[in-house]
Amino acid sequence: MKKVVVTGLGTINSIGKTKEEFKENLKKMTIGIDYITQFDTTDHKVKIAAEVKDFDPTQYMDKKTAKRYDRFLQFAIAATKDALEDSKLDNGEWKENAAVIVASGIGGFKTLYSEFQKMQEKGPKSVSPFLIPMMISDMASGVVSIEFGLKGPNFNTVSACASSLHAIAMGSMLIRHGYVDVAIVGGAEATIDPMPIAAFANMRALSTRNDDPKGASRPFDKERDGFVMGEGAGVLVLESEEHAKKRNANIYGYIEGFGMTGDAYHISAPDEEGKGAAKAIKIALKDANISPEKIELANCHATSTPAGDVAETRALRSALGEHIKKIYIQGSKTLFGHGLGAAAAIEFVGMILQMKEGFIHGMPNLDNIDEELIDLNIPKKTVEYKAEYAIKNSFGFGGHNVSVIYRSI
Structure with a gap:
């Protein structure tokens, strides 16, 4: 291929x-x-x-x-x-x-x-x-x-x-x-x-x-x-x-793998344990032929809803295991809202730009982190870090789950 x-x-x-x-x-x-x-x-x-x-x-x-x-x-x-x-x-x-x-x-x-x-x-x-x-x-x-x-x-x-x-x-x-x-x-x-x-x-x-x-x-x-x-x-x-x-094009990086699943759970609510999302992440890792330990950044779907954010982090825990505590986690909707069908593409562009320039934007409104996420690395301020591998997640009403692995060069 x-x-x-x-x-x-x-x-x-x-x-x-x-x-x-x-x-x-x-x-x-x-x-x-x-x-x-x-x-x-x-x-x-x-x-x-x-x-x-x-x-x-x-x-x-x-x-x-x-x-x-x-x-x-x-x-x-x-x-x-x-x-x-x-x-x-x-x-x-x-x-x-x-x-x-x-x-x-x-x-x-x-x-x-x-x-x-x-x-x-x-x-x-x-x-x-x-x-x-x-x-x-x-x-x-x-x-x-x-x-x-x-x-x-x-x-x-x-x-x-x-x-x-x-x-x-x-x-x-x-x-x-x-x-x-x-x-x-x-x-x-x-x-x-x-x-x-x-x-x-x-x-x-x-x-x-x-x-x-x-x-x-x-x-x-x-x-x-x-x-x-x-x-x-x-x-x-x-x-x-x-x-x-x-044609000697400038290459930002590679789309290394992707996974797509369905929750078969509810028309608008996510599976509370994030089972479908976890499966999509695991499929993406397998498709990219990399171990979870390669991932350095997760640009999350992270809509700022009470149920959605926790379900997604549970999915990441399931797919990445203890390694989740070592990666940076961010949700870009905190800055420019939720663009619905356009959201993931806007966020993917932002993720690529961050990885190319060697920074990870912070979460300015993270004043009191959810207790279930207290052990995760979610920066409040922008940090300098040049990630090579990242995962982008996106989920939709109807139980649609997509995860894509990207490698920067």
Whole structure:
């Protein structure tokens, strides 16, 4: 099988519109959570989110195109443009069979909600003919393919908050088995809107720490009370090692292994013991052909929910054994919220940047660590450390579990 390398990174999120800005704000532990400005929250329980402020889509596409694309599609194009520029791929023949798997868990909810309101107020004739292509979640891959002329396998992975890590795993699989030499993978999401905020709030999934936005997302802390909604996109350019070396590409590192499982437990709650997640981690380690002792960093799913954080650390204990006490553990959602289907890709980009630059961002809101996690190494402040091997976990409603092993060079 072919080896899979990462040659390009792109992201847009609440603490970075470029990978350089993102890297610096990760190191400084900048928190991009504040009061919602995209709609009136007067009647809402939750009034905070991690918005991408001052985003101008016309920096990445013409005005006419931007008008026809939902915000999540605009994010997808923006992150892909930066990732492709970072990879320094030219306009050559590679495009004829380049895979595109840019995931979204929810898709164009903003467009759906606004068009529904129009229909209620003005009748069915007022509904935009662009509603469907602006809304369906597979269109992130579709518009990336169209905008950049990428003609290989093109599809979407939809597995709630695990969507974009599934995309990374599937792109790696296509390259490994020789179907393609290049895969554009990641995720995009834009759901800071009245209905999703109300729905997640009513199921008690969101933090209601409205009086302290910066302190609301606090993975692993005793006082965590739910996640904070984020938005944005993360995109990676994957290539076969052979293809990348042939063109003298800059290689960040290798996708060494991945594991994917299902909990078969509950539609939204994790298995309390993290059995499915542990199995995914073990499969990823076996696939990478490494022992648990090789892992130095775990970038966790860590949503800041009472049940989720503990279940994940139980899964890590099961898979890594006593070695878990020797690794660094972090949850990046403390800085830029939970981007749902885009979360894992944004976090993966952040993890790669940290490993390349030799630091591990801290957890600024970790004031009182959960008693069950007291023996774990979860830094409150950024530390200098150049990890070689890391594991990225992502889990989604429906019991979806994905773990990916990454090796930096």
